[in-house]
Amino acid sequence: MTGRPVVLALKEIWFTYPGRSLPVLQDISLTLPEGTWLSVVGGNGSGKSTLGKLCAGLLVPQRGAVRLPLRTEWLSSNPLDTMVGATVEEEVAFNLLHTGCRMAERALQARVTESLREVGLSGDFLKKDLLKLSGGERQLVALASALVTRPQLLILDEPVSMLDEGSRATVLSVITRLVKELKVGLLHLTHDIAEAAGADMAVVVHKGRLLACGPPGTVFAASHVLQAAGLEPL
Ligand SMILES: Nc1ncnc2c1ncn2[C@@H]1O[C@H](COP(=O)(O)OP(=O)(O)OP(=O)(O)O)[C@@H](O)[C@H]1O
Ligand SMILES: [Mg+2]
Numbered sequence: 356m357t358g359r360p361v362v363l364a365l366k367e368i369w370f371t372y373p374g375r376s377l378p379v380l381q382d383i384s385l386t387l388p389e390g391t392w393l394s395v396v397g398g399n400g401s402g403k404s405t406l407g408k409l410c411a412g413l414l415v416p417q418r419g420a421v422r423l424p425l426r427t428e429w430l431s432s433n434p435l436d437t438m439v440g441a442t443v444e445e446e447v448a449f450n451l452l453h454t455g456c457r458m459a460e461r462a463l464q465a466r467v468t469e470s471l472r473e474v475g476l477s478g479d480f481l482k483k484d485l486l487k488l489s490g491g492e493r494q495l496v497a498l499a500s501a502l503v504t505r506p507q508l509l510i511l512d513e514p515v516s517m518l519d520e521g522s523r524a525t526v527l528s529v530i531t532r533l534v535k536e537l538k539v540g541l542l543h544l545t546h547d548i549a550e551a552a553g554a555d556m557a558v559v560v561h562k563g564r565l566l567a568c569g570p571p572g573t574v575f576a577a578s579h580v581l582q583a584a585g586l587e588p589l
Contacts, residue, residue, distance in 0.1 A: 368419030394551030491522025
């Protein structure tokens with residue numbers, strides 16, 4: 356796609372869940388350069404989350420080759436599913452310490468504060484209770500927790516589907532900026548083509564197959580592709 360280093364590469368992969376006869380993913384190839392946002396758009400059950408899990412190394416394909424980065428972070432639509440801290444500071448610090456990073460208390464707090472600043476949250480958020488944040492703020496904290504570990508690959512599975520329209524726009528604009536600033540590769544999984552409009556590249560997946568791949572403006576202008584994949588046009 357570009358001359359930049361590739362953080363993720365899949366070549367002709369096939370995946371079937373154990374005990375099932377039909378493959379959930381068929382002959383999928385894609386590459387993701389650093390600093391690039393790739394949206395995978397598909398309807399319910401099309402195979403998006405399965406593809407994300409393969410890219411995170413949580414599932415292994417039966418056929419094909421995968422090249423994965425050393426450090427990947429994953430975010431879902433409901434960050435509370437995976438959050439372990441009580442406060443914002445605890446949550447972000449935990450993720451950093453979990454990677455084996457050791458630092459003095461003050462340096463740790465400075466790193467956490469810096470990470471919050473990157474996603475547009477002030478130091479006032481440090482001591483806040485995660486349960487008292489708005490959905491959008493909580494997703495930004497989850498993003499800060501993910502990015503504090505400096506992953507090469509960030510996988511976002513329906514990251515704004517539970518947010519109101521204003522928070523969606525905020526979170527998406529922060530993601531767009533950080534992908535470029537931090538040169539992280541972003542694999543974004545969604546059923547909503549509006550969410551994918553800001554991506555560098557988009558692929559449409561249906562019944563485990565890639566139907567189209569290209570710049571979002573081109574891919575989403577092909578009404579026959581959207582129709583075949585059962586996706587709502589813009
Ligand atoms: N653990 C599992 N075991 C067996 N089949 C599964 C498992 N997880 C998902 N599937 C099946 O694999 C197919 C793809 O599911 P997947 O969750 O990857 O799709 P998706 O595009 O993320 O869907 P959604 O829009 O609902 O999130 C579906 O038919 C689903 O029922
Ligand atoms: Mg899914």
